[in-house]
Amino acid sequence: MIIKKSSEQIDQMAGAGAVLVKTMNLLAGKVRPGVTTFELDQAAERFIRSQGCEPAFKGYRGFPGSICASPNSMIVHGIPGPYQLERGDIISIDIGVVRDGWVADAARTFPVGPITPIARKLLTVTEESLHLAVQQVRVGNRLGDVSHAIQQHVEAAGFSIVRNLVGHGVGRSMHEEPQIPNYGNPGTGVLLEEGMVLAVEPMVNAGRHTVRMGDDHWAIYSEDGSLAAHFEFTIAVTADGPRILTPWHEASGGRAAA
Numbered sequence: 413m414i415i416k417k418s419s420e421q422i423d424q425m426a427g428a429g430a431v432l433v434k435t436m437n438l439l440a441g442k443v444r445p446g447v448t449t450f451e452l453d454q455a456a457e458r459f460i461r462s463q464g465c466e467p468a469f470k471g472y473r474g475f476p477g478s479i480c481a482s483p484n485s486m487i488v489h490g491i492p493g494p495y496q497l498e499r500g501d502i503i504s505i506d507i508g509v510v511r512d513g514w515v516a517d518a519a520r521t522f523p524v525g526p527i528t529p530i531a532r533k534l535l536t537v538t539e540e541s542l543h544l545a546v547q548q549v550r551v552g553n554r555l556g557d558v559s560h561a562i563q564q565h566v567e568a569a570g571f572s573i574v575r576n577l578v579g580h581g582v583g584r585s586m587h588e589e590p591q592i593p594n595y596g597n598p599g600t601g602v603l604l605e606e607g608m609v610l611a612v613e614p615m616v617n618a619g620r621h622t623v624r625m626g627d628d629h630w631a632i633y634s635e636d637g638s639l640a641a642h643f644e645f646t647i648a649v650t651a652d653g654p655r656i657l658t659p660w661h662e663a664s665g666g667r668a669a670a
């Protein structure tokens with residue numbers, strides 16, 4: 413069952429989203445060669461708690477971190493630790509914030525100093541695909557319209573959609589129905605209605621789409637070792653169109669002219 417939210421509840425979720433965005437911006441200022449993913453995690457947790465909020469991921473199914481920090485070929489679910497960022501890395505940071513019982517969820521992939529042209533293109537295309545998806549989050553559209561917008565843009569650029577991982581509804585729980593694949597056919601799937609809130613999160617490999625699980629049983633990597641990017645927004649379906657509840661101002665790649 414898809415749990416719809418009132419406009420007051422969506423405002424509350426936007427409050428969680430605002431703290432999330434501040435946390436992401438804080439980490440954006442800390443991403444540089446030599447910083448460890450554990451240091452990023454500590455900074456995020458301190459800030460989230462200082463705002464009277466909880467990190468949604470901490471303890472989720474036993475996850476030890478407050479953020480997921482996934483470098484290079486790691487797609488998602490990286491446990492923060494001793495890994496030191498290196499010049500030329502890309503690092504995907506996924507954050508969940510709980511405020512007054514409401515969850516916001518968002519992710520973005522940052523460059524660590526100058527990166528290769530292919531890495532730059534991967535970040536740009538993945539972020540653009542998210543913005544194209546946002547434009548489909550409208551009353552009367554179907555979930556397949558959202559999924560297709562991502563798939564079409566990513567595959568046109570020669571990259572691969574990760575198929576084993578999907579976006580999700582979000583609300584009082586981090587993972588609610590529906591599941592949101594990043595591939596699909598327009599005009600198919602769940603009809604979007606006012607009050608639905610979706611965590612849309614393209615996960616894109618520069619190489620093939622297949623994945624492998626890490627030894628810690630959390631981290632998920634591209635199977636071929638190619639670079640992977642991950643961008644995510646929490647988005648509400650409103651009568652006035654899509655409302656991004658985790659909006660950041662500065663794009664790390666290009667912004668789609670949608």
Ligand code: MG
Binds near residue numbers: 518644
């Ligand atoms: Mg998510």
